[in-house]
Amino acid sequence: MAACVLLMLLAVLRLTSAEDFHGDNISFIKPHKDPDGNIQVAFHHQQNGRNNCVHSSPFTCEECKSFVHSIVMQTDQDNTGQGRWCQSGRFTQANVLLNVSHISLSNKGCCWATNNDMKTNWTAYAHMDLRTRSDTETLNNCPVTTTVSSLRVHQNCFSNMHLLAYDPDGDHVKCHWPADAAVHKNITLNENTCTLEKTGHVSEGVYVFEIMLQDFPTKRISLSNGNGTSKYWETSDENASPLCKLKLQFLLKILPSLPICELGHVQPNFLDPTPKHGDVLHATVGDELVLHTKAQAHRATINGFQVSGPHNMNKEFADGEHGKADLTLTWTPQHSDVYRVVPVCFTAETNESQSEMRCVVVMVSKPASFHDGVNEGMFESSFTLTGPTVVTCAGNRMMVAIKRSTLPDVDVNSLSLNDPSCLVTYNATHIIGSMLFSNCGTTIEDEEKYIFFRNQIQTLRDPLKVVFRRKTVKIGFSCQFPKTATISSSYDIQKSDYIFSHSRLDTFSYLFDVYTDGSFTNKVQPSAFPVQVDFLQNIYLSLKAESGLANVRLFLDSCKATPDDNPDNDDFYDLVKEGCVKDPSLRVETVDRLSFHLEFQAFRFDGDNDQVYITCTILMCDVNDLLSRCAMGCLNEEFRRRRRAVGMQTSMQSMTQGPFQFVSEALPSGAVHHNNAEMMREDAEMMQADVRENADMDDVYVMKKSDAPKPVSGETKLSRVRMEMKKMLSTNISTMVFGGACSLSVVVSAVAIAYHARKSKGKDQKPLLAS
Template identity: 45%
Template sequence: MVEDFSSKNITLTYRDGTSAVRTGSDANAAPLCSVKLQFVIEVLQAASCGTLPMFLSRTPSRGDILHAAVGKAFHLVAEAKATSQITDFQVSGPLNMNKSVTLGAQAQLSLNWTPQSSDLYRFVPVCFTADTLNNTQSEMRCVVVMVTSASTVQGNATVQCSPNKMVIILEKASMPGIDVNFLQLIDPSCSLSSNDTHIMGAMSFSTCGTELEDKGDNMVFKNRINSFVQPNEVIVRRRNIKIDFSCEFPKTISISSYYNLHNSDYIFTESSFGSFGYAFDIYRDNNFTNKVEHSAYPVQVMLMDMIYMGIQANSELPNVTLFVESCKATPDDNPNNAVSYDLIKNGCVKDETLKRYPSNQTSYNFEVQAFKFTGNFDQVYITCSVILCEPNNPFSRCAQGCLNEPFRRRKRALSKETSGHYIIQGPLQFVRPAAPIMTEDMLEPEMKRMDVPAAVKPPAAASESRPDLRSETRSGSQGSGAMVVLSSNLTTAVFATAFVVSLVLLALVVRHYSRKRTGEDRKVLIQEDAQT
């Protein structure tokens, strides 16, 4: 039973013209109305343990905010697939929302709804699931439909997707009053640029707060442009802006594999600097020409090895200066990890093994000796904060160089520099040096040095009758690892046997000479007694 009680003082007027005063504090008052609730529970057969239905890329993501206008048809499409037949979609939404389905192993749900004036400014939740013939059910996917007036501005935007970046272009004419100075991406350190007709933003799939979502058949990279207000603004006359954009790619690799891929070049767009990017690479030597291929990541190194790294800036402007403000190491790809180690801080070198190599004004090449974090860590990531500046400007961060205290950034118009952008490199994975393998060639000189009798040395015939073991031990890479291990075990056993036998022989010799010396001593004593 659902019962209604007033929380305020009210006056009730009845059909016969009488009235009564109801106080909100009257806990003993009768309910204003009562509504009975009735349920029907259907008990189905036990569901088989199989793969659950999965929503595909056309389906809105969980928690998405969709927009509908009063008096205009709102349309939502969801797709799902399953190993068995999809028999229906269960939907929860407004009473006047219509549902149509196309069923099969890959099924489609279409929802149509026309909001009324009473729905204006409502946030309407819509949830749906997919049912199968095997009585299995997909996750419950819920979105929110925000109802606005028909006069809501629908801006024109274009998204360009490439293998390592996405670019969004907004048409200013379609969004009157839009101001690029009050727009930001998910990561506010990434800014947008503009000209007389368009607002533009460019970013790689691993920067500017770009999020990755698995949509069953596709991988989706998503970001968002939001408007914001300054802390000291009391009123605003700008429109609120929220533009979601994304790039979708067929899912040819798993999510776990994606995170092991080497980061692509970092691309940014910023007012006064246009589009610019950074490449952060590992090199094989201090010539900084031979890069480690992306297929070789994670890069395996040993402690005390020298690691050669280089940062390269690429800008549309012909004359800019690159400045590396900080570089720090962490045991994972989270630059805010509490476990960290500073290589460069506030423009100052902090690690005594770090050495910078001469380069041009848009490159920063350096070497550092390999290290690892104490504890159960076997990987290291390097995150650097980089800035582009106008050269020969005494007010820029680039001109300040090494500072003992954090730099207080001046106004952009004065300093003419970009924001500090974070770029990450890694992982560097540490490996231990392989244990040396004792071969027969190494064993024979050792046995000769110990003067082991020929009887305990491995017979030549035995060695000649097993040329496969000798050749496998020498060539190593030409045969299987199992043969190398077998040869190693054989030579180790021979060496151990020879060592034990040599000890026994040595003990026998010592005992023999001891007995002989004792006999001679007795003979001398007897002779001396006789003379006495």
């Protein structure tokens, strides 16, 4: 009997703990891709509950090789002792299978807390594209969102509820109901603002909400796989799939009506310096982030705050006079948090009511050491300020740090960047502003020799205030990048990494590599040079620029072949000239805005030269500049007369790759017969026909194929004829000596002269023989 009672009690306890689910969400950290193509995806999973918040079932993933989980850590709980709500968090790192294009995570369980929708089982879901974006040259960032564990609103005071939906890449985030979501009468979802809107009467009780967040780029981009393939994502395509999908799940309790819905009466009202909903804060690894909130309720007592944030964020609550209460949140990001985008939501709580939910985003940057003057090894700025300060300019972002002692009597909680939603952060010694070149109101200016990225730290203005009792701040700072690049050091022609240094301000890295086949996955190592090739064998080259600057593109102006490593050799052959493809066998593929693939058939120069070097000239341009060299593309004669590049671009840079050495022995001149010459002439005619046939076809590359190239050589047609005459005269003498027939030698000489004249004409048209 006692055993039966025990079993019944255990069943009741199991059922009670099972009905604790209040919702959950996932926040991805920017995926990491190593040089071998392996991708690591990390994410934080937050789960809301009632009594039991230390258990969390793991996710499943078909594209993952393995998972590494942290322990489940409670991040927040009800401080009244009633166990009404709690939240836990777990960090997970997934190792993804090679060359997969996406990752899908799912989780399910039972049971939702008792609700009006009669929902029991729940399912969590997340999907992320793992292809490289052409606009950022990195993997996609997913939107971030979260909610506090327990959301409450009074029946007559509910008009709308703003949910957090922030995308680090600046993509447009849309929200919609999943197919299996509960349908709520008189509650709609604004897809573009991710806002719940009340449209009519809603009964009291608890309701389940499941919302899918999706991100869509705001412009046309290409997505590249690890295997070298790419696909365009079109904004005009209404059926285009989102790059990420996240399911946000939470409960909303509708409370009885209040006599007065005025904020600050019974419902707590947030006061300054509480951040606004959607504000973007910046934190640095190792430095303490401080976030202040204040709320007031004249007819109720604020007994605490709910917070959804990282597990090691500390809360300090202070109860004040006149119904006011303060909350100070402090958090010190660790090295594992670098580049993390952290959602933080909070509400002020009373026994009767709850404030609105406000959410902010914290962007975590790498640590930097601050001292007087500019950091060694960092990039100098045109910004100057009396007193110690530092401006750090990186590839795609900048950060300013100002000693607090230089700004006395300044309210650091009222400082922002150009965009008022981007607040500055601070520690005991410095005020810190950190931003990308593409956000927080950063502007770009093009001057004669430099590109400037500018922002400023300013005092937030309250439109309701007409007087101020604190000093206002307006401090401008910028990063400058010269438009002209110079080669920083000499290089070996067998190496593939070419560094072009922009003084001490920025560095573009250009890669010029040889690959073994058309998949462009296996590079030819420097030890394998000279590369052994044969006639008609395809050669595969890759040109790539590495730069953190946003909105720049690589342009291939020219590529030419020479028999030695001197690009100015008089004997050369144009593969690409002034943006136009000249060689009929050449195929140029634009992989993305910073890289090209080149494929062409091997050839050799006439004479004793058995090696070929390839020299390509490239430059970088602003993608939005219609006057740049990149925007002009292939320069034919008419275009050159009409227009000249005057836009935002770097200077031309040349890179040499090779040598390519032929392993096949050349045929002796006496072995070339009339039939072979006829076959070569027919092949040439067929090749020219193919070129004409393909001339109307669209090419992936921005340049157009021109007619067959006109070769350039230091040897004139006359000298070649004389040389051939000399060879034939020598052949005639030998023939007369051994044959003894003068008349026959005259006939043979005439035929030979005619043949070699035709051959000389063919050589003049094409000095590089492709078998």
